[in-house]
Amino acid sequence: MDVVSALEALQGRGMEVLSAIADGRLTRQRLIDLGHPQSTARAWARLSEVFFGPTRSRRLQAAAVAAARDGGLSVDALRAVDKHARKLLKDASVSEWELRLELCGLTGTVDEIERQAAARVREINRTVADAERKAFGRRSLKGGKNTDAQGLRTITVTLPERLMATTLARLRVTAGRLRGQDAKLSYEQAMADAFLSHVGTGAGVAAGTVPPIPLVVIGLPDWARIHRQEGDETIFALTDGTTVTGAELVAGQMAEHHLVGVYGPVEGPVNLYRSERLASGKQRMLLAAETILCPTPGCTTSADECQVHHLVAWQHGGETNVASMSVVCRVHNARNDDDPNAPPRNGRLERQDGGVVFHPPDGRAVETNRHPIRELSAMALVNA
Numbered sequence: 001m002d003v004v005s006a007l008e009a010l011q012g013r014g015m016e017v018l019s020a021i022a023d024g025r026l027t028r029q030r031l032i033d034l035g036h037p038q039s040t041a042r043a044w045a046r047l048s049e050v051f052f053g054p055t056r057s058r059r060l061q062a063a064a065v066a067a068a069r070d071g072g073l074s075v076d077a078l079r080a081v082d083k084h085a086r087k088l089l090k091d092a093s094v095s096e097w098e099l100r101l102e103l104c105g106l107t108g109t110v111d112e113i114e115r116q117a118a119a120r121v122r123e124i125n126r127t128v129a130d131a132e133r134k135a136f137g138r139r140s141l142k143g144g145k146n147t148d149a150q151g152l153r154t155i156t157v158t159l160p161e162r163l164m165a166t167t168l169a170r171l172r173v174t175a176g177r178l179r180g181q182d183a184k185l186s187y188e189q190a191m192a193d194a195f196l197s198h199v200g201t202g203a204g205v206a207a208g209t210v211p212p213i214p215l216v217v218i219g220l221p222d223w224a225r226i227h228r229q230e231g232d233e234t235i236f237a238l239t240d241g242t243t244v245t246g247a248e249l250v251a252g253q254m255a256e257h258h259l260v261g262v263y264g265p266v267e268g269p270v271n272l273y274r275s276e277r278l279a280s281g282k283q284r285m286l287l288a289a290e291t292i293l294c295p296t297p298g299c300t301t302s303a304d305e306c307q308v309h310h311l312v313a314w315q316h317g318g319e320t321n322v323a324s325m326s327v328v329c330r331v332h333n334a335r336n337d338d339d340p341n342a343p344p345r346n347g348r349l350e351r352q353d354g355g356v357v358f359h360p361p362d363g364r365a366v367e368t369n370r371h372p373i374r375e376l377s378a379m380a381l382v383n384a
């Protein structure tokens, strides 16, 4: 079969793909092995759970599956259907499954289905009492964790439409003024500058809530080279998940905002054993430098945003020394299977050969977080 026939064979068979995931013929790992990103494998598995998993509306679920089969919806079209069905507000005039059934009857390209579904759900939601307050409850600011190849990070802000419109209108006034002063500014640059001037740099931080001070992780030989004014291009990791060059460090551009940790064999009063449940500040810094990011595979949360995690849970006799701890993000800390003797559910973190590794719940080989910045972590520098 050539690739074109393979793609044609898939046409209109989204439900069959989801059904294969539901009955175990197609696992998440298989999807990843076939070249799909982890996010896609996760989304497809979740979608399969929606259409084939347990629900109180079994009859409507079966009808929706049949409608999508008849209409020949692709997996992408079904993702659009589910994405908008999830946006149905509580107390709407139709139930979520009545809506899914209706949306599974949509026809056209994926983009057309996407637009029709969005418009239909918006129409229903408008009739819900208190819709605006409910929309406000879904406000969010996300992202800002991933650096792209040009050194940029992106956040996504979600607000009810009117609030977003007035917020942007305010930014536009400032942006307009900035462009008046500098004709070379593009509209997008002026909006970004306006955003920065409105948010300020730390001006809005409440008293007493000092953000953590990032620690720069430097191996002993590099430290010596920097002092000889060499190694300008060497890149170092900070515990807030960003990087800095030797030249930037020497220039002292960030002097007020960071500490420098020269990471050789570190000695000190780090063994507290059971006398103290909470990790000391020094231990926290060592652990942050060790891992730079949450050690869970695929996680991008910086060590500074992480919580101290007891690899051997406190109730199972875990000691408060660095070897029995790591820093782990809030989500993965909560998901970790703390009891090594209980049946595995989400998998667990463990220290192995010095580093922290993840044991998948299905018994596959241990994995590590292979994010590139972790090659600059203290653990990697020490083991290099």
Ligand SMILES: [Zn+2]
Pocket (backbone or CB within 6 Å): 294, 295, 296, 299, 300, 301, 328, 329, 330, 331, 332
């Ligand atoms: Zn994590």
